Amino acid sequence: MAADTTATAPAPAPGITEVADRQTAFVPVQTRSGRFTSTSVDDFEAVTGLEFEWKFAPLARVKHLTEAALDGSPVEVHSAEVEGATVGWIDRADARIGSAGTPEERASANAWSSFEKALHIRVTGEEASEVVVRRDSFGEAARSAHVVIEAAPNSRGTVILEQTGEANLSENVEIVVGEGAQLTVVTVQEWDDSARHLSSHFATIGRDANLRHVIVSLGGEVVRVNPAFHLVEQGASVDSFGLYFADAGQYFEQRPYIDHVAANTRSRVNYKGALQGKGAHTVWVGDVLIGPHADGTDSYEQNRNLVLSEGTRADSIPNLEIETGNIVGAGHASSTGRFDDEQLFYLQSRGISEEEARRLVVRGFLAEIISQIGSASLETRLGEAIEAELLRAQAGE
Amino acid sequence: MSVLKIEDLQVSVETEQGTKQILRGVDLTVGEGETHAIMGPNGSGKSTLAYAIAGHPKYHVEGGSVTLDGVEMLDKTVDERARAGLFLAMQYPVEIPGVSVSNFLRTAKTAIDGEAPAIRGWIKDLDSSMTALRMDKSFRERNVNEGFSGGEKKRNEILQLELLKPKFAVLDETDSGLDVDALKIVSEGVNRAKENTGLGILLITHYNRILRYVKPDFVHVFVAGRVAEQGGPELAVRLENEGYDRFLESSNVG
Ligand SMILES: Nc1ncnc2c1ncn2[C@@H]1O[C@H](COP(=O)(O)OP(=O)(O)OP(=O)(O)O)[C@@H](O)[C@H]1O
Ligand SMILES: [Mg+2]
Numbered sequence: 083m084a085a086d087t088t089a090t091a092p093a094p095a096p097g098i099t100e101v102a103d104r105q106t107a108f109v110p111v112q113t114r115s116g117r118f119t120s121t122s123v124d125d126f127e128a129v130t131g132l133e134f135e136w137k138f139a140p141l142a143r144v145k146h147l148t149e150a151a152l153d154g155s156p157v158e159v160h161s162a163e164v165e166g167a168t169v170g171w172i173d174r175a176d177a178r179i180g181s182a183g184t185p186e187e188r189a190s191a192n193a194w195s196s197f198e199k200a201l202h203i204r205v206t207g208e209e210a211s212e213v214v215v216r217r218d219s220f221g222e223a224a225r226s227a228h229v230v231i232e233a234a235p236n237s238r239g240t241v242i243l244e245q246t247g248e249a250n251l252s253e254n255v256e257i258v259v260g261e262g263a264q265l266t267v268v269t270v271q272e273w274d275d276s277a278r279h280l281s282s283h284f285a286t287i288g289r290d291a292n293l294r295h296v297i298v299s300l301g302g303e304v305v306r307v308n309p310a311f312h313l314v315e316q317g318a319s320v321d322s323f324g325l326y327f328a329d330a331g332q333y334f335e336q337r338p339y340i341d342h343v344a345a346n347t348r349s350r351v352n353y354k355g356a357l358q359g360k361g362a363h364t365v366w367v368g369d370v371l372i373g374p375h376a377d378g379t380d381s382y383e384q385n386r387n388l389v390l391s392e393g394t395r396a397d398s399i400p401n402l403e404i405e406t407g408n409i410v411g412a413g414h415a416s417s418t419g420r421f422d423d424e425q426l427f428y429l430q431s432r433g434i435s436e437e438e439a440r441r442l443v444v445r446g447f448l449a450e451i452i453s454q455i456g457s458a459s460l461e462t463r464l465g466e467a468i469e470a471e472l473l474r475a476q477a478g479e
Numbered sequence: 480m481s482v483l484k485i486e487d488l489q490v491s492v493e494t495e496q497g498t499k500q501i502l503r504g505v506d507l508t509v510g511e512g513e514t515h516a517i518m519g520p521n522g523s524g525k526s527t528l529a530y531a532i533a534g535h536p537k538y539h540v541e542g543g544s545v546t547l548d549g550v551e552m553l554d555k556t557v558d559e560r561a562r563a564g565l566f567l568a569m570q571y572p573v574e575i576p577g578v579s580v581s582n583f584l585r586t587a588k589t590a591i592d593g594e595a596p597a598i599r600g601w602i603k604d605l606d607s608s609m610t611a612l613r614m615d616k617s618f619r620e621r622n623v624n625e626g627f628s629g630g631e632k633k634r635n636e637i638l639q640l641e642l643l644k645p646k647f648a649v650l651d652e653t654d655s656g657l658d659v660d661a662l663k664i665v666s667e668g669v670n671r672a673k674e675n676t677g678l679g680i681l682l683i684t685h686y687n688r689i690l691r692y693v694k695p696d697f698v699h700v701f702v703a704g705r706v707a708e709q710g711g712p713e714l715a716v717r718l719e720n721e722g723y724d725r726f727l728e729s730s731n732v733g
Contacts (some may be wrong), residue, residue, distance in 0.1 A: 423536065424573045431533050431569075432587035432639060433561035442586065446577025446622070 114339060114371045114403065119184040123149075123195040126188040135187045138365045138397055140333055143304050144278050147252040148188040152226035154196035160216040166207020167239055169215060171199045178202070178230055182256035183284025183310055190282040193226035193252040200228035205239035205265060212240040212457055218247040227253035231267060233291070235260035240457055243269045249277040249302070257285035259293045261315070266294040266456055272467065273302035283309035290317035296455055297353075299326040299334045300467055306335040313340070313347035313376075322351045324366070325451040325464075327471050328394070330359025337367040340383070342376035351383035354451050356444050358390035358475040365397045372404045372412060380410040387418040388447050390440070390475070441472045481511040481548055481564070483647045483679055488543035490524075490531045501527045503704035504543065507681070509647060512673065514680040516690055516715055519701030520723045525683045526570055528701070529649045532681075533567040534560050547646065562591055564646030568636035568653050570683075575623040580635070581605070583623045584642060591643050608641045612668050629656035637668040644672070647679040654689035666692030687719040702726040 120126065129148045131141045161169045172178060179200055185191040203213060220227075231241050237260065259265045273279060279302055287293050299305045311320045326334045340349040355364045366385040387396040400414035421443060429439035448468055455461050490502035501524045509515050519525055531538045532545055534557040545552045552560050575583065584605065589595045596604075609616065612634045624632050633653050640648055650669070654662055666689060672678045682693060690698075690712065698714040700707045700723070707726045708714070 422573075425575050427533075427535055427557060428569070428573045428575065429583075429587075430557035431561055431567050432583075432643065433558050433590035434587055435558050435590065436556070438586065438590070439558075442578050442583070443575065446575055449577035 114369050115341065115373065117186050119186050120191055121180065121184055121194045123188060123192040126191055129188050133187075138363075139306065139335060140304060144189070144280060146224055147250070147278065147280055148192055150224050152192060152196045152224050152252060154193075154198045154226045156199045156201070157217070157225065157227065158219050159201060160218070161214060164211050164213050166209060166211035166237070167203065167205045167213045167241075169201070169203050169213060172202040172230065173199060174228070176200070178232065178258075179228070179256070182230075182258050182286045183282075183312065185254065185282060186310075187282075189252045189280045190254055193228065193254055196226045197228040197254075200230050202230050202232070203241050204232045204234065205237045205241065205263075206234040207237055207239060210238040210240070212242065214242045214244060216244045216246070218245070220247065220249040220251050222248050222250055224250045225252075227251060229253065229255040231255065231257045231265070233259045233263035233265035235288070236262040238264045240266040240268065242457065242460060243267070245269070245271050245273055245279070246301075247277075248274050249279050251278070252280045253282075255281060255283045257283060257293065257295075259285065259287045259291045259318075261288040261291060263288070263291045264294075265292070266296070268296040268298065268455055268457070268460065269307060270460075270464070271297075271299040271302055271305050271307070273305065275301070275303060277302040278304045279306070280304075281307045283307065284312075285309065285320070286312045286314050287318040287320055289315035291315075292319045292321070294321045294454070294456070295323065296451070297324040297326075297336055298464060299324075299336070300471060302332065302334075304333045308335070308337040308339070310339040311341060311349070312343060313349065314343045316344050316346050318344060319348040320350075321454070322349070323451050323454050324353035324355075325448055326353075326355040326364055327448070327468060328355065328357045328359075328362035328364050329471065329475055331361045333363045335365040337365075337369065338383070339369040340371065340381060342370070342372045342379045342381065345376055346378040347376060348380045349382070352451065352454075353385045354448055355385075355387045355396065356390055356448060357387060357394035357396055360391075360393035362394040363397075364395075367397075367399045367401065368414065369401045370403070370412065370414070372402075372406060372409060374405045377406055377408040378410055379406070379412065381412045382414070384415040386416075386447075388444060389418060389420050390444065437476055440476070441469065444472055445469065481646045481677070481679065483509040483565075484544075484546045485532070486544050486546075488528070488531065488545060489541040490527055491539050491541055492527070492537055493539070500541070501538075501704050502531065505705055507699065507706060509679045509681060511646070511679050512677045513697070514673070514682060514693060514695045516695040516698045517681060517683045517701050518685065518698065518715060518718050520727065523701050524704040525701050526651055527704075529567055529570075529651045529681075529683060532560075532565060532649055533557060558590065561643075561645070566640055566643060566645035566648040568633075568640060568648060568650045570651040570655075572624050572632045572636055574625045576625060578623050579620055580623055581619040584639065587639065587643060604642060608638055608668075611664075611671070612638055613664055614638065630658065630661045633657060633665055634661070634668075637665050637672075640678075641668055641672050644676045645678065646676075647681070648672070649681045649683070651683045652685070653682075654684050654686060662689060663692060669693050687715045690715050700726060
């Protein structure tokens with residue numbers, strides 16, 4: 083890609099990165115683990131927009147989710163029964179609530195303070211199972227929700243959360259991956275055009291367990307999914323993937339936070355985004371914290387954005403803090419670029435029209451992430467959804 | 480009889496130092512089934528000629544024409560030229576991440592023919608061309624040119640040549656970087672295309688060795704952006720032995 087700004091460890095100037103509009107963004111140096119956390123909304127100051135957490139978001143469109151009373155009653159979900167997994171509701175007083183993390187910002191705490199019941203998805207089978215939970219009935223009212231996903235020790239499974247329809251939602255998703263378990267969690271945002279969705283994911287990953295986590299954001303007006311992964315025991319690993327396609331006026335944000343707590347833990351972060359249309363704005367902030375006891379950490383994070391038209395903005399900020407000297411590797415790469423003219427020329431010189439060549443290149447660019455999902459039907463469907471996005475975007479050109 | 484006719488072609492590129500004239504009036508006519516070798520020193524404009532024929536946006540046509548059976552190609556987009564029957568095997572084929580060879584080939588074939596190929600026949604053609612070019616089946620699922628060796632990239636170009644069946648092909652140093660076996664395999668592919676479809680070829684090369692397998696009807700010496708001399712196959716042998724000094728003295732390059 084043109085204008086490729088790739089860097090590997092050791093980082094250049096800490097906390098400085100190039101963004102699409104060629105300005106330089108400063109990340110305040112802060113120890114992520116030292117950030118204030120609370121489950122109670124009143125413990126947080128009112129949001130002003132100056133906070134780093136809110137710096138990029140169009141606050142006027144989501145501020146109410148940080149302060150207004152949210153309807154925390156359960157909203158119907160759809161899921162087929164599968165062997166090796168259960169889907170149900172648990173009470174907010176249930177001991178399993180709060181086992182994976184605590185809110186770091188006000189919208190998350192506001193949701194935590196107000197939800198009534200949590201959706202509980204539990205994977206127990208040792209044969210890989212796939213649970214699809216469709217959520218399409220949130221509607222326009224300001225709501226909160228809470229989800230707990232648990233993988234029993236040594237279990238294997240895939241949990242797919244599919245979001246469509248209207249939403250005006252702040253929520254928390256807890257993910258607990260038991261010892262030796264291999265869990266895939268995919269969250270797909272295909273909301274209606276006016277939907278607003280702020281979501282915090284908190285995951286703890288146990289000894290020798292692996293979490294594969296995939297965020298796919300294609301639809302909605304403001305969609306933010308910020309996952310925090312705590313590698314709390316030896317041998318824990320996480321593969322954090324993201325794919326987003328922002329059209330005119332859409333704002334998609336994701337801030338994966340990898341917290342290497344225990345020794346010999348491994349993380350891979352790979353997010354790819356495409357932006358097309360005036361006002362399309364995406365934000366990726368990748369925080370990696372390698373704690374004082376995380377000897378033998380192996381970590382790499384990257385974010386790549388493909389800019390398809392004028393008037394878009396992609397912010398991409400990798401941020402690495404290392405508190406132990408004894409690691410295997412820690413690297414990062416971030417790039418924002420336009421179409422590679424040579425790729426387009428090659429395809430066109432084989433008779434393929436410019437429009438189709440562009441679609442092929444974008445699909446190819448995003449395919450790396452799609453192919454990580456591991457659910458054939460979802461992979462096919464997302465491929466088609468992206469094709470449809472591209473056709474729509476091209477028709478609107 | 481198809482004819483590709485290049486007349487007084489003048490091409491420039493934008494450089495940091497300003498516009499740079501590269502092709503200074505190229506005249507060449509290639510008839511159906513003919514093979515024309517183009518040889519010339521580095522930087523003389525051979526690739527520029529190839530790219531200009533294919534329509535690469537970096538190269539600006541200042542004058543002249545390129546017609547295929549009387550139809551002007553220079554007014555057409557890159558993909559239109561390909562659909563009209565032109566093909567360029569590139570000196571440095573680009574990688575296309577995330578696009579598999581089989582998807583790419585099927586998409587290209589569909590675009591060229593104006594309809595999707597019948598599945599059965601297509602798979603059969605693909606299989607037999609790949610087998611003939613000694614390309615393992617696993618290449619179908621690999622991304623276009625990604626991680627291919629130099630020689631594999633060149634075979635992939637010839638695979639496309641065989642499957643897309645153009646009327647005229649420009650082969651830009653398809654022989655460079657090939658070992659003896661690969662050179663034979665690739666040459667056989669070119670000859671098959673010639674035999675099966677009456678392909679006309681502009682073969683750009685520095686070496687005589689490919690011309691032992693792909694026999695040229697004409698050899699053109701390309702110097703400083705134009706054809707300085709033409710002759711038969713014997714000219715290639717002479718060029719390989721004597722170099723280009725004879726032409727460079729009289730033409731003041733750079
Ligand atoms: N984009 C460009 N910017 C600047 N100069 C260019 C550009 N493209 C080509 N040129 C110049 O034009 C001249 C002709 O280049 P071209 O690649 O056509 O040569 P060639 O005959 O194919 O050489 P070779 O045998 O090395 O492949 C060279 O001097 C080259 O540096
Ligand atoms: Mg060349």
